[in-house]
Amino acid sequence: MKEILIVSGKGGTGKTSITAALASIAKNSVMADCDVDAADMHLILNPDIKEENEFISGHLAQINQSNCLSCGVCQQNCKFDAIKIRDGNYSVDAVACEGCGVCVWSCPASAIDFNDNLCGHWYISDTRLGPLVHSNLKAAAENSGKLVSKVRDEARKIAKSKESEFILIDGPPGIGCPVIASMTGVSAAIIVTEPTLSGLHDMERVLDLAEHFQIKAYACINKYDINLSVAKKITDILKSRNVSLIGQIPYSSEITQAQIEGKTIIEYSDGAASKAIKEMWQAFIEISN
Ligand code: SF4
Ligand code: SF4
Known part of the structure; x- marks a missing residue:
């Protein structure tokens, strides 16, 4: 082959x-x-799609607002400037987040989820x-x-x-x-x-x-x-x-x-x-x- x-x-x-x-x-x-x-x-x-699969790569941080203390520690530690304040709440810019996990580790309230990052899909098709x-x-x-x-x-x-x-x-x-x-x-x-x-x-x-x-x-x-x-x-x-x-x-x-x-x-x-x-x-x- x-x-x-x-x-x-x-x-x-x-x-x-x-x-x-x-x-x-x-x-x-x-x-x-x-x-x-x-x-x-x-x-x-x-193509006639026969199989569809998720393409997961790395992780994405996401702040759980109900647990957030608004202390700003995550923003101070994020080297990628991915944590913003929007409408008075700390939140993660998904495009800027590099999935390094530093904010998750440093948050005193364990308020940051670190989920798999769904980047797309791949397919097997007949043509x-x-x-x-x-x-x-x-x-x-x-x-x-x-x-x-x-x-x-x-x-x-x-x-x-x-x-x-x-x-x-x-x-x-x-x-x-x-x-x-x-x-x-x-x-x-x-x-x-x-x-x-x-x-x-x-x-x-x-x-x-x-x-x-x-x-x-x-x-x-x-x-x-x-x-x-x-x-x-x-x-x-x-x-x-x-x-x-x-x-x-x-x-x-x-x-x-x-x-x-x-x-x-x-x-x-x-x-x-x-x-x-x-x-x-x-x-x-x-x-x-
Ligand atoms: S470090 Fe945790 S508690 Fe503090 S602002 Fe960030 S998410 Fe909220
Ligand atoms: S995972 Fe890393 S890049 Fe993403 S928001 Fe947290 S500290 Fe910033």
């Missing part, structure tokens, strides 16, 4: 559309939507293209790296039980903690970039990250024909870094049309973009084997 991460240095490069398209081609696969802060594979895959593990992280919830690891773990379990050949991971953008959690230990990373200077810069940052974690990286330029000179620069950089360019996908309004209809580009059309993605997968299989 191979875990393939599809990743980009920034959002909006077409990474999710390409991941879903690859799932259309690589039949025996499990999909993992690890872009947990902005999960959107479900928009294309219309027409195979099983999908996905999630819904609450707004401003942290620990997205931990949720990414959970989604990957569950996808692995399913792939193992179904003897799937591939796990296709739709990775988060950027190079932060969720990307690191998506990348560590994968079989290969396909970096999706676009021919803009920011696309080029962000691609290099992801390449650095892959190099750091010793992950074999491949690259694909989406909408390569909207700026051929930057596409050439990207090609030159990839050559100099010894990274295989496995696909150049032309701009196509069909990709947006496919999204509107809730289809992958492979399901929607046999046009140039669809063909380029099929060729890319073929090239990836040949080179990576």
Whole structure:
């Protein structure tokens, strides 16, 4: 079983559309939507949720007003400035609270509850293209790296039980903690970039990250024909870094049309973009084997 991460240095490069398209081609696969802060594979895959689970991470302080003496000790001790006075009462700002527990420990009246922090949910779903593990992280919830690891773990379990050949991971953008959690230990990373200077810069940052974690990286330029000179620069950089360019996908309004209809580009059309993605997968299989 191979875990393939599809990743980009920034959002909006077409990474999710390409991941879903690859799932259309690589039949025996499990999909993992690890872009947990902005999960959107479900928009294309219309999942039938089979299992819903809570994602609990850390604790959240909550002041029990009926026991509170209004002494202010908790506010003095909170290093995260998470305890405020609202309408004359001490209360915890749930977004600012880091769940360190210092206020709970220091409160002379034992007036602070310290409950599990429900940060979101994760799901196992059936889709027409195979099983999908996905999630819904609450707004401003942290620990997205931990949720990414959970989604990957569950996808692995399913792939193992179904003897799937591939796990296709739709990775988060950027190079932060969720990307690191998506990348560590994968079989290969396909970096999706676009021919803009920011696309080029962000691609290099992801390449650095892959190099750091010793992950074999491949690259694909989406909408390569909207700026051929930057596409050439990207090609030159990839050559100099010894990274295989496995696909150049032309701009196509069909990709947006496919999204509107809730289809992958492979399901929607046999046009140039669809063909380029099929060729890319073929090239990836040949080179990576
Ligand atoms: S330390 Fe306890 S009693 Fe004092 S203000 Fe905070 S919650 Fe209330
Ligand atoms: S748990 Fe820590 S961060 Fe949260 S309110 Fe208490 S002292 Fe502040």
